[in-house]
Amino acid sequence: MSQKETLAKDSLVIKQAKLVFLGESSVGKSSIILRFASNIFQENKEPTVGAAFMTQKCRLEDKIIKFEIWDTAGQERFQSLAQMYYRNAHVAVVVYDVTNMDSFNRAKSWIKELNNQANSNIIIALLGNKIDLSRRQVSTEIAKNYALEFGLLFYEISARKDHGIREVFTKIGTNTLFENLILKREKIIIFF
Structure with missing residues:
Protein backbone atom coordinates (compact mmCIF):
# COMPACT_ATOMS: atom_id res chain seq x y z
CA MET A 1 0.00 0.00 0.00
CA SER A 2 1.37 3.41 -0.94
CA GLN A 3 1.86 6.22 1.57
CA LYS A 4 -0.98 8.13 -0.07
CA GLU A 5 -3.36 5.16 0.32
CA THR A 6 -2.30 4.71 3.95
CA LEU A 7 -2.97 8.40 4.70
CA ALA A 8 -6.37 8.20 3.00
CA LYS A 9 -7.26 5.07 4.95
CA ASP A 10 -6.30 6.60 8.31
CA SER A 11 -7.96 9.97 7.75
CA LEU A 12 -11.39 11.16 8.71
CA VAL A 13 -13.30 14.12 7.36
CA ILE A 14 -14.50 16.47 10.09
CA LYS A 15 -17.63 18.49 9.44
CA GLN A 16 -19.29 21.05 11.67
CA ALA A 17 -23.06 21.28 11.83
CA LYS A 18 -25.21 23.76 13.71
CA LEU A 19 -28.29 22.26 15.37
CA VAL A 20 -30.87 24.30 17.24
CA PHE A 21 -33.40 22.76 19.63
CA LEU A 22 -36.79 24.47 19.84
CA GLY A 23 -39.95 23.69 21.77
CA GLU A 24 -42.04 24.55 24.79
CA SER A 25 -40.61 24.72 28.27
CA SER A 26 -40.33 21.33 30.03
CA VAL A 27 -40.50 19.16 26.91
CA GLY A 28 -36.98 17.88 27.61
CA LYS A 29 -34.73 19.74 25.16
CA SER A 30 -31.90 20.17 27.67
CA SER A 31 -32.29 16.60 28.90
CA ILE A 32 -31.98 15.23 25.37
CA ILE A 33 -28.84 17.27 24.72
CA LEU A 34 -27.30 16.37 28.09
CA ARG A 35 -28.06 12.68 27.52
CA PHE A 36 -26.41 12.81 24.07
CA ALA A 37 -23.34 14.79 25.13
CA SER A 38 -22.69 13.35 28.60
CA ASN A 39 -24.97 10.31 28.97
CA ILE A 40 -26.51 11.96 32.04
CA PHE A 41 -30.16 12.50 32.98
CA GLN A 42 -31.09 15.00 35.69
CA GLU A 43 -34.54 14.90 37.28
CA ASN A 44 -36.13 18.33 37.83
CA LYS A 45 -33.63 20.19 35.67
CA GLU A 46 -33.80 23.98 35.93
CA PRO A 47 -35.28 25.72 32.86
CA THR A 48 -32.83 27.10 30.32
CA VAL A 49 -32.58 30.89 30.44
CA GLY A 50 -32.03 32.46 27.02
CA ALA A 51 -29.99 29.69 25.41
CA ALA A 52 -27.22 27.22 26.17
CA PHE A 53 -24.49 25.97 23.84
CA MET A 54 -22.71 22.63 23.71
CA THR A 55 -20.60 20.74 21.19
CA GLN A 56 -20.43 17.00 20.71
CA LYS A 57 -18.58 14.93 18.13
CA CYS A 58 -20.20 11.93 16.54
CA ARG A 59 -18.24 9.46 14.40
CA LEU A 60 -20.15 8.21 11.38
CA GLU A 61 -18.26 5.81 9.10
CA ASP A 62 -15.56 7.90 7.37
CA LYS A 63 -16.40 11.24 8.96
CA ILE A 64 -16.74 12.97 12.27
CA ILE A 65 -19.60 15.40 12.68
CA LYS A 66 -18.99 18.10 15.27
CA PHE A 67 -22.49 19.07 16.30
CA GLU A 68 -22.75 22.65 17.57
CA ILE A 69 -25.94 22.37 19.60
CA TRP A 70 -27.99 25.38 20.67
CA ASP A 71 -30.53 24.71 23.41
CA THR A 72 -33.13 27.48 23.40
CA ALA A 73 -35.36 28.49 26.30
CA GLY A 74 -38.95 27.34 25.96
CA GLN A 75 -40.52 30.17 27.92
CA GLU A 76 -42.57 32.54 25.80
CA ARG A 77 -40.63 35.59 27.00
CA PHE A 78 -37.52 34.23 25.21
CA GLN A 79 -39.28 33.31 21.96
CA SER A 80 -38.18 36.47 20.17
CA LEU A 81 -34.54 35.40 20.68
CA ALA A 82 -35.01 32.05 18.94
CA GLN A 83 -34.64 33.47 15.43
CA MET A 84 -31.11 34.55 16.26
CA TYR A 85 -30.25 30.93 17.17
CA TYR A 86 -31.85 29.18 14.21
CA ARG A 87 -30.32 31.63 11.74
CA ASN A 88 -27.68 29.73 9.73
CA ALA A 89 -28.60 26.45 11.44
CA HIS A 90 -28.30 23.28 9.37
CA VAL A 91 -30.89 21.42 11.44
CA ALA A 92 -33.76 22.55 13.66
CA VAL A 93 -34.95 19.91 16.11
CA VAL A 94 -38.46 20.77 17.28
CA VAL A 95 -39.27 18.87 20.47
CA TYR A 96 -42.67 18.14 21.99
CA ASP A 97 -43.78 16.08 24.99
CA VAL A 98 -45.92 13.09 23.91
CA THR A 99 -47.92 13.48 27.15
CA ASN A 100 -48.86 17.10 26.37
CA MET A 101 -50.99 17.96 23.33
CA ASP A 102 -50.39 21.69 23.84
CA SER A 103 -46.65 21.14 23.39
CA PHE A 104 -47.35 19.34 20.09
CA ASN A 105 -49.54 22.21 18.89
CA ARG A 106 -46.80 24.66 19.86
CA ALA A 107 -44.28 22.48 17.95
CA LYS A 108 -46.45 22.97 14.85
CA SER A 109 -46.17 26.74 15.37
CA TRP A 110 -42.37 26.46 15.58
CA ILE A 111 -42.33 24.48 12.34
CA LYS A 112 -44.50 27.08 10.62
CA GLU A 113 -42.15 29.82 11.83
CA LEU A 114 -39.10 27.89 10.61
CA ASN A 115 -40.68 27.39 7.19
CA ASN A 116 -41.38 31.13 6.96
CA GLN A 117 -38.27 32.60 8.60
CA ALA A 118 -35.35 30.15 8.54
CA ASN A 119 -32.83 29.35 5.82
CA SER A 120 -34.63 27.50 3.01
CA ASN A 121 -32.08 24.65 3.24
CA ILE A 122 -32.71 23.97 6.93
CA ILE A 123 -33.58 20.39 7.80
CA ILE A 124 -36.38 20.14 10.36
CA ALA A 125 -36.75 17.16 12.68
CA LEU A 126 -39.86 16.65 14.82
CA LEU A 127 -38.94 14.87 18.03
CA GLY A 128 -41.47 13.39 20.48
CA ASN A 129 -39.94 12.98 23.94
CA LYS A 130 -41.06 11.19 27.13
CA ILE A 131 -42.32 8.00 25.47
CA ASP A 132 -41.51 6.20 28.73
CA LEU A 133 -44.50 7.90 30.41
CA SER A 134 -47.97 6.36 30.29
CA ARG A 135 -50.13 9.49 29.91
CA ARG A 136 -49.65 9.83 26.15
CA GLN A 137 -51.81 12.50 24.51
CA VAL A 138 -50.08 12.64 21.10
CA SER A 139 -50.24 9.37 19.19
CA THR A 140 -47.31 8.25 17.09
CA GLU A 141 -49.64 8.08 14.09
CA LEU A 148 -44.80 13.23 6.47
CA GLU A 149 -47.15 16.00 5.33
CA PHE A 150 -44.51 18.68 5.92
CA GLY A 151 -41.41 16.71 4.89
CA LEU A 152 -39.91 16.51 8.38
CA LEU A 153 -37.65 13.91 9.92
CA PHE A 154 -39.56 12.23 12.76
CA TYR A 155 -38.43 10.37 15.87
CA GLU A 156 -39.83 9.41 19.26
CA ILE A 157 -37.44 9.05 22.18
CA SER A 158 -37.00 9.02 25.94
CA ALA A 159 -34.22 11.12 27.42
CA ARG A 160 -34.86 9.59 30.85
CA LYS A 161 -34.52 5.98 29.66
CA ASP A 162 -31.88 6.81 27.02
CA HIS A 163 -34.09 5.36 24.32
CA GLY A 164 -33.28 6.49 20.78
CA ILE A 165 -31.08 9.49 21.69
CA ARG A 166 -27.87 8.48 19.92
CA GLU A 167 -29.88 7.07 17.01
CA VAL A 168 -31.51 10.47 16.39
CA PHE A 169 -28.15 12.20 16.01
CA THR A 170 -26.80 9.32 13.90
CA LYS A 171 -29.84 9.45 11.61
CA ILE A 172 -29.54 13.21 11.28
CA GLY A 173 -25.82 12.85 10.48
CA THR A 174 -26.43 10.18 7.85
CA ASN A 175 -29.51 11.82 6.32
CA THR A 176 -28.94 12.41 2.60
CA LEU A 177 -30.15 16.02 2.71
CA PHE A 178 -27.89 16.71 5.68
CA GLU A 179 -24.89 15.08 4.03
CA ASN A 180 -25.44 17.08 0.84
CA LEU A 181 -25.74 20.31 2.81
CA ILE A 182 -22.67 19.67 4.97
CA LEU A 183 -20.48 18.12 2.28
CA LYS A 184 -20.84 21.22 0.10
CA ARG A 185 -18.60 23.05 2.53
CA GLU A 186 -14.83 22.85 2.51
CA LYS A 187 -13.39 19.66 4.00
CA ILE A 188 -11.19 19.58 7.05
CA ILE A 189 -9.14 16.39 7.19
CA ILE A 190 -7.33 15.00 10.19
CA PHE A 191 -4.91 12.09 10.27
CA PHE A 192 -4.45 9.45 12.95
Whole structure:
Protein backbone atom coordinates (compact mmCIF):
# COMPACT_ATOMS: atom_id res chain seq x y z
CA MET A 1 0.00 0.00 0.00
CA SER A 2 1.37 3.41 -0.94
CA GLN A 3 1.86 6.22 1.57
CA LYS A 4 -0.98 8.13 -0.07
CA GLU A 5 -3.36 5.16 0.32
CA THR A 6 -2.30 4.71 3.95
CA LEU A 7 -2.97 8.40 4.70
CA ALA A 8 -6.37 8.20 3.00
CA LYS A 9 -7.26 5.07 4.95
CA ASP A 10 -6.30 6.60 8.31
CA SER A 11 -7.96 9.97 7.75
CA LEU A 12 -11.39 11.16 8.71
CA VAL A 13 -13.30 14.12 7.36
CA ILE A 14 -14.50 16.47 10.09
CA LYS A 15 -17.63 18.49 9.44
CA GLN A 16 -19.29 21.05 11.67
CA ALA A 17 -23.06 21.28 11.83
CA LYS A 18 -25.21 23.76 13.71
CA LEU A 19 -28.29 22.26 15.37
CA VAL A 20 -30.87 24.30 17.24
CA PHE A 21 -33.40 22.76 19.63
CA LEU A 22 -36.79 24.47 19.84
CA GLY A 23 -39.95 23.69 21.77
CA GLU A 24 -42.04 24.55 24.79
CA SER A 25 -40.61 24.72 28.27
CA SER A 26 -40.33 21.33 30.03
CA VAL A 27 -40.50 19.16 26.91
CA GLY A 28 -36.98 17.88 27.61
CA LYS A 29 -34.73 19.74 25.16
CA SER A 30 -31.90 20.17 27.67
CA SER A 31 -32.29 16.60 28.90
CA ILE A 32 -31.98 15.23 25.37
CA ILE A 33 -28.84 17.27 24.72
CA LEU A 34 -27.30 16.37 28.09
CA ARG A 35 -28.06 12.68 27.52
CA PHE A 36 -26.41 12.81 24.07
CA ALA A 37 -23.34 14.79 25.13
CA SER A 38 -22.69 13.35 28.60
CA ASN A 39 -24.97 10.31 28.97
CA ILE A 40 -26.51 11.96 32.04
CA PHE A 41 -30.16 12.50 32.98
CA GLN A 42 -31.09 15.00 35.69
CA GLU A 43 -34.54 14.90 37.28
CA ASN A 44 -36.13 18.33 37.83
CA LYS A 45 -33.63 20.19 35.67
CA GLU A 46 -33.80 23.98 35.93
CA PRO A 47 -35.28 25.72 32.86
CA THR A 48 -32.83 27.10 30.32
CA VAL A 49 -32.58 30.89 30.44
CA GLY A 50 -32.03 32.46 27.02
CA ALA A 51 -29.99 29.69 25.41
CA ALA A 52 -27.22 27.22 26.17
CA PHE A 53 -24.49 25.97 23.84
CA MET A 54 -22.71 22.63 23.71
CA THR A 55 -20.60 20.74 21.19
CA GLN A 56 -20.43 17.00 20.71
CA LYS A 57 -18.58 14.93 18.13
CA CYS A 58 -20.20 11.93 16.54
CA ARG A 59 -18.24 9.46 14.40
CA LEU A 60 -20.15 8.21 11.38
CA GLU A 61 -18.26 5.81 9.10
CA ASP A 62 -15.56 7.90 7.37
CA LYS A 63 -16.40 11.24 8.96
CA ILE A 64 -16.74 12.97 12.27
CA ILE A 65 -19.60 15.40 12.68
CA LYS A 66 -18.99 18.10 15.27
CA PHE A 67 -22.49 19.07 16.30
CA GLU A 68 -22.75 22.65 17.57
CA ILE A 69 -25.94 22.37 19.60
CA TRP A 70 -27.99 25.38 20.67
CA ASP A 71 -30.53 24.71 23.41
CA THR A 72 -33.13 27.48 23.40
CA ALA A 73 -35.36 28.49 26.30
CA GLY A 74 -38.95 27.34 25.96
CA GLN A 75 -40.52 30.17 27.92
CA GLU A 76 -42.57 32.54 25.80
CA ARG A 77 -40.63 35.59 27.00
CA PHE A 78 -37.52 34.23 25.21
CA GLN A 79 -39.28 33.31 21.96
CA SER A 80 -38.18 36.47 20.17
CA LEU A 81 -34.54 35.40 20.68
CA ALA A 82 -35.01 32.05 18.94
CA GLN A 83 -34.64 33.47 15.43
CA MET A 84 -31.11 34.55 16.26
CA TYR A 85 -30.25 30.93 17.17
CA TYR A 86 -31.85 29.18 14.21
CA ARG A 87 -30.32 31.63 11.74
CA ASN A 88 -27.68 29.73 9.73
CA ALA A 89 -28.60 26.45 11.44
CA HIS A 90 -28.30 23.28 9.37
CA VAL A 91 -30.89 21.42 11.44
CA ALA A 92 -33.76 22.55 13.66
CA VAL A 93 -34.95 19.91 16.11
CA VAL A 94 -38.46 20.77 17.28
CA VAL A 95 -39.27 18.87 20.47
CA TYR A 96 -42.67 18.14 21.99
CA ASP A 97 -43.78 16.08 24.99
CA VAL A 98 -45.92 13.09 23.91
CA THR A 99 -47.92 13.48 27.15
CA ASN A 100 -48.86 17.10 26.37
CA MET A 101 -50.99 17.96 23.33
CA ASP A 102 -50.39 21.69 23.84
CA SER A 103 -46.65 21.14 23.39
CA PHE A 104 -47.35 19.34 20.09
CA ASN A 105 -49.54 22.21 18.89
CA ARG A 106 -46.80 24.66 19.86
CA ALA A 107 -44.28 22.48 17.95
CA LYS A 108 -46.45 22.97 14.85
CA SER A 109 -46.17 26.74 15.37
CA TRP A 110 -42.37 26.46 15.58
CA ILE A 111 -42.33 24.48 12.34
CA LYS A 112 -44.50 27.08 10.62
CA GLU A 113 -42.15 29.82 11.83
CA LEU A 114 -39.10 27.89 10.61
CA ASN A 115 -40.68 27.39 7.19
CA ASN A 116 -41.38 31.13 6.96
CA GLN A 117 -38.27 32.60 8.60
CA ALA A 118 -35.35 30.15 8.54
CA ASN A 119 -32.83 29.35 5.82
CA SER A 120 -34.63 27.50 3.01
CA ASN A 121 -32.08 24.65 3.24
CA ILE A 122 -32.71 23.97 6.93
CA ILE A 123 -33.58 20.39 7.80
CA ILE A 124 -36.38 20.14 10.36
CA ALA A 125 -36.75 17.16 12.68
CA LEU A 126 -39.86 16.65 14.82
CA LEU A 127 -38.94 14.87 18.03
CA GLY A 128 -41.47 13.39 20.48
CA ASN A 129 -39.94 12.98 23.94
CA LYS A 130 -41.06 11.19 27.13
CA ILE A 131 -42.32 8.00 25.47
CA ASP A 132 -41.51 6.20 28.73
CA LEU A 133 -44.50 7.90 30.41
CA SER A 134 -47.97 6.36 30.29
CA ARG A 135 -50.13 9.49 29.91
CA ARG A 136 -49.65 9.83 26.15
CA GLN A 137 -51.81 12.50 24.51
CA VAL A 138 -50.08 12.64 21.10
CA SER A 139 -50.24 9.37 19.19
CA THR A 140 -47.31 8.25 17.09
CA GLU A 141 -49.64 8.08 14.09
CA ILE A 142 -50.78 11.72 14.38
CA ALA A 143 -47.23 13.04 14.79
CA LYS A 144 -45.80 10.82 12.05
CA ASN A 145 -48.52 11.85 9.59
CA TYR A 146 -47.88 15.52 10.37
CA ALA A 147 -44.14 15.00 9.79
CA LEU A 148 -44.80 13.23 6.47
CA GLU A 149 -47.15 16.00 5.33
CA PHE A 150 -44.51 18.68 5.92
CA GLY A 151 -41.41 16.71 4.89
CA LEU A 152 -39.91 16.51 8.38
CA LEU A 153 -37.65 13.91 9.92
CA PHE A 154 -39.56 12.23 12.76
CA TYR A 155 -38.43 10.37 15.87
CA GLU A 156 -39.83 9.41 19.26
CA ILE A 157 -37.44 9.05 22.18
CA SER A 158 -37.00 9.02 25.94
CA ALA A 159 -34.22 11.12 27.42
CA ARG A 160 -34.86 9.59 30.85
CA LYS A 161 -34.52 5.98 29.66
CA ASP A 162 -31.88 6.81 27.02
CA HIS A 163 -34.09 5.36 24.32
CA GLY A 164 -33.28 6.49 20.78
CA ILE A 165 -31.08 9.49 21.69
CA ARG A 166 -27.87 8.48 19.92
CA GLU A 167 -29.88 7.07 17.01
CA VAL A 168 -31.51 10.47 16.39
CA PHE A 169 -28.15 12.20 16.01
CA THR A 170 -26.80 9.32 13.90
CA LYS A 171 -29.84 9.45 11.61
CA ILE A 172 -29.54 13.21 11.28
CA GLY A 173 -25.82 12.85 10.48
CA THR A 174 -26.43 10.18 7.85
CA ASN A 175 -29.51 11.82 6.32
CA THR A 176 -28.94 12.41 2.60
CA LEU A 177 -30.15 16.02 2.71
CA PHE A 178 -27.89 16.71 5.68
CA GLU A 179 -24.89 15.08 4.03
CA ASN A 180 -25.44 17.08 0.84
CA LEU A 181 -25.74 20.31 2.81
CA ILE A 182 -22.67 19.67 4.97
CA LEU A 183 -20.48 18.12 2.28
CA LYS A 184 -20.84 21.22 0.10
CA ARG A 185 -18.60 23.05 2.53
CA GLU A 186 -14.83 22.85 2.51
CA LYS A 187 -13.39 19.66 4.00
CA ILE A 188 -11.19 19.58 7.05
CA ILE A 189 -9.14 16.39 7.19
CA ILE A 190 -7.33 15.00 10.19
CA PHE A 191 -4.91 12.09 10.27
CA PHE A 192 -4.45 9.45 12.95
